[in-house]
Amino acid sequence: MKSTIAHLENCLQEALKAAFSIDATPGSLLVPASNPKFGDYQCNVAMALSKQLKQSPRAIAEALVQNLQVSDTCEPPEIAGPGFINLTLKPAYLETQLKQIQASDRLGIETVKSVQKVIVDFSGPNTAKEMHVGHLRSTIIGDCIARVLEFQGHDVLRLNHIGDWGTQFGMLITYLKEAYPEALTTANALALGDLTNFYKQAKQRFDEDPAFQETARLTVVQLQSGDKETLKAWHLLCEQSRIAFSEIYDHLDIHLVERGESFYNPLLADVVKDLDKSGLLVEDQGAQCVFLEGFTNKEGEPLPLIVQKSDGGYNYATTDLAAIRYRINQDHADRIIYVTDAGQANHFTQVWQVARRAGWIPETVQLEHVPFGFVQGEDGKKFKTRSGETVRLKDLLDEAVSRAQADLEKRLQEEERTESEAFIHEVATIVGIDAVKYADLSQNRTSNYIFSFDRMLALQGNTAPYMLYAYVRVRGISRKGQIDFDNLGSVDMVLKDETEFALAKHLLQLDEIIDEVSRDLLPNRLCQYLFELSQKFNQFYDRCPVLQAEEPLRTSRLVMCDLTARTLQLGLSLLGIKVVERM
């Protein structure tokens, strides 16, 4: 099914060509109307062309309208203000479109014509540390981006670039050798929580004791060169972490392919060698570097990107360079998306610059950093527990669920409803997790994010519970009227009330939104759309009786309900959010 905006855009292009022999750049002619009273779409080119054509914008608009053939979809176009062309969709067109999406299991949204191999690199926790609130945004945003691209039909590889290699293991293994040697030889000798504590202590030793530092550095080199005993200890630590991570990923319903930094270890030497061959490599103070263009240090001197440290070890720039090469040459990626905090923007710019100068990035490959702001507490400072500790992701999710459960139980009591334990548990789990995800996704990711349980679990406003409730209302109609939405028979759509028109038009815009999200990688646009959909449905629900309506209105309204529910379910599923039938 062709999207309405694409169709109208075509018509405008032809009109522009017929009237003025102008070829417009695609996608530039038409935008959704800024205000419903201006119709559904507006075209603003007449003003822009005024100078070039030496005619008044209104004259240009009139000539355009005369050549514009949209009578199949729109009411006669109207020219307003200085030269806006306003288009309003015909009811008959809306009714036909609704019937089409009703009959489609993808709600009329086609898969993309040119399938890309897309790598989404997200989550990326560190082995031997518990996942904490700092991993929340990458995990949730990355999953959403992957889901949207998958739905469009792209070939998506979700990579978990785990921090399972490097200096921290030198520290940790060195520390465990002296403090808790069993942990390095026996599986499950320690819980991950203990490891986190050991990690902190190891870090402290590292910062205080130069001798310890030296041993730790040596251990890293041993690890990177494949020393058996060190490697075994490392394997145990990784396995321990893996178990804890997968618990969280299961809880969040997120799937990733693990390919940690260690994966690229055998490829690191070649990165340095090839940089040397291409003449970019410079030795400076014993370290192998590439000096960057456009980056200077405090003294105004060129800044190096270090790819091999003076002790022979490699660092994360080397790993990222190896990863780029592997992803392009072995995975054949067309688009590589990195979902990390905004603080790493510099790092990626630098690494990509070096990769480009080395000639490793074909022009057809798109590298994108998807940055996001930090999670802050309600005081605007870094999000911490009351005792000042980093918040563990597990604790955060558990608290969301238990708060959701308390809300639900309170409401059940107030309404004198009784529900089974299983029901309460299931609803609370889904609502709690949904709330955490939605709160994060609904905000423009570039700014810092103030985390608040109270706000995300609020029963009204732009929250997960509000949207779940809109969905539940439809399911309520289905139960009450014993409606089988899959078998409504032949349907004649009848749009009467203004809330029905508003809802219908909104339902038909899902394709535009998904397109936009896949392009700009801003999940909050989809959240905004779904929130508005819920609002429009609730307005419709308030104004239009469904089950008591006379035919053919009744069936038509049932279709509107069904389409709303399916759109919500699909849209939310692209956010990684589950629905419930009752709540």
Place this chain on the structure above:
RNA sequence: GGGUCUUUAGCUCAGGGGAUAGAGCAACCGCCUUCUAAGCGGUCGGUCGCAGGUUCGAAUCCUGCAAGACCCGCCA
């Protein structure tokens, strides 16, 4: 010193060249004999950080300034 990001209603945020700048929360006023009121309608609330510039048109683009956050040679 260099770089990135942020600054819009009391609070949390949308909007990233187009018409009179929007939403949610908070506050206040209405609406349940009718599909779950976790809902709907309404009122109140703005010098879009400041100053210039580009444009027919700027919250949006450019330049400067201010405030805040983060990054900048051997952590990732």
